[in-house]
Amino acid sequence: MHLPNVLQARFVQALEPLTDSPSDYAGMIRPAADPKFGDYQSNAAMPLAKRVGKTSRDVAAELVQNLNVTDLFEEPEVAGPGFINLRLKDSVLFDSIQQMLLDERVGVSKTTDPKKVIVDFSSPNVAKPMHVGHIRSTVIGDCLARTLRFYGEDVLTDNHLGDWGTQFGIIIYGYRNFGDPAKVAANPVPELSALYRLTNQLIEYQKAKQSVATMADKLSAAKSDAETAKEASDQAESDEDLKPKDKKKLRKNAEAATRRVAAIEADIKSLKAKIDAVDSDAELSKLASEHSDVDLAVLRETAKLHEGDAENLALWKEFLPHCQDEINRIYDRLNVQFDYTLGESFYHDRLAGVVEHLTSLGLTTKSDGAICVFLEGFDSPMIIQKRDGAFLYATTDLATLQYRRDEFHPDEILYVVDSRQGEHFKKFFAMAEPLGMGEVQLVHVNFGTVLGPDGRPMKTRSGSLIGLESLLDDAVSRAKDVVCNPDRLATMDPPMDGEEQQQIAEIVGIGAIKYADLSHHRTSDYKFDVDKMVALEGNTATYVQYSYARTQSILRRASDGEGLPAFEQVIEQAAATQPMTFTHPNERSLALMLMRFEEAIEQVRLNYAPNALCDYLFETAKTYSSFNESCRVLGNDDPSVMQTRLALVTLTGRVLKKGLSVLGIDVAERM
């Protein structure tokens, strides 16, 4: 049962005698600010009082008079300026626990009007190795797809792969010039990625040589800025008249300036490293001088591919599946699946048609040789065809939208893409209307940048990036250190064999990374700190997983060899037939938390905000830990107390497991 929604309906009735627009006020239901105020509160009386010219306490009293909630709540109380405090009857909590126990959906209602929703997420460039930057779209998109599915929406996930760009020009060039067909045939994935790396290295080398000179000036300018800021900060530090707040501000300025210097230094360092790596290697230097026009040559290979050159097309067809294998290995490990993987290449032959169509609608303008669409309210146009005739990602996006409309007839499309592409999506969405797609709801589910531990953005262009796979390995191996802590292993009965240990490490390690991403608000930038996310304490997946494992541990003991599924049926039956009772406040708090599961899921859906569910699961796990500490389940003399507690433990386990699964995170039966 979704209590705020129920209450809202009841308040509409109570408000009707007082106002013409009850719905403006009925929704002002919040969980109580403090347990002493009850479980929920309505704030409707205060704003309404002004409108009707009464005191807010009088209005509150009147609302209470009109309100019919005695089936669910104790007598409502008016407090403070006119808050209406509502406390659930224990019997309602008991009923709710029972109902949730008997429900596969643990009480979360299903939509009666399913919409077709396409979730477009992940979209990496194949052939390039995946790195940390790819994690957000993948993990958030997967979570949203799971959430909507859980609600009963008709969800369709699509991975819009970058499988048609320059990266294939790079591989083709590398294969032509440095490749050994026999080796590639025998061992395609590592060979192709080695060829990509080699060719890319030569390109980066040329680029680095060009840009390294101009960096010195930027550096010295930044350095002098940083020095000035540092001096100001130091001076302020010893100034006793200055407020701590101002000191902090100056300190932060100095830090930001220092960070900028560090960023430029890091860029220079990485440029020099790229140059040195080639210069110090006789063979590479030779290749570099022989292939000094490699950047242009790669573009030529790409252009040939796009023009339909038979040989390049054949190579592309040969290489693509191997590149996909590489990416799929990571998806398997992350347990992420797609209904469709329609990459850029799929839309290639539709692009010219898009331009023609827009032109026939009179929307395009030729400007500096490029075909543009100028949109009202935007300074810059959307360019759909370059001067050289090539198409751009805007063109592909339009073609994709048309295809999806014709093929899938979606009600809504979610684009889970970096905030930095916000302007592109604004333009893109603005074009949906003239293209006759105004009825499809298009949403840019944007997300913030992933920052390094030093606080600067992890950008694709700069420095060496942490490969996604090595990051997963790292998290899993650290999780294993903890899982296989000998002191803990010694307490396991039956003992944990190596296979189980490895399984748990995988579940914990991968869960840690996903949770770290999902628990931050989607739109904020966040600092990616491997140490912290696998720290296995605080607000982490591990804490929640551990709480789940503890519920299962108690149930295993309680079942006494009977087998868990059978035993859980016994608990369900008992909950349905025998009276429950609360004897400790932590029991009631836990019951209330469990009942709010639907509210948390709803938040994810309404705001596309997985962090709401993370917060809920963490709170629930904490509440369970406190319960666990204060309320012994087994060996309790009073059968009704034990029954109630077993029901709570069982339901906690199910809610945590279901909640984590909506996040795309697995659980272990013991840890």
Added chain:
RNA sequence: GCGCCCAUAGCUCAGCUGGAUAGAGCAACGGACUUCUAAUCCGUAGGUCGGUGGUUCGAAUCCACCUGGGCGUGCCA
């Protein structure tokens, strides 16, 4: 120049679309293991929510301006 986002405890972050005394996790300090997993729990300390005005019965939240930070900004995606 223009546009978008951000500024909350020492650090990392929440704050449910305007509500009661601003929260959590780390880090710090003090307690709790003969009992269902101490990967835990209980407690203490830590804040002028960047600043100034405004709207409101009521503002971290909405508006304006200011300061500082980040990102984007016509032929990459």
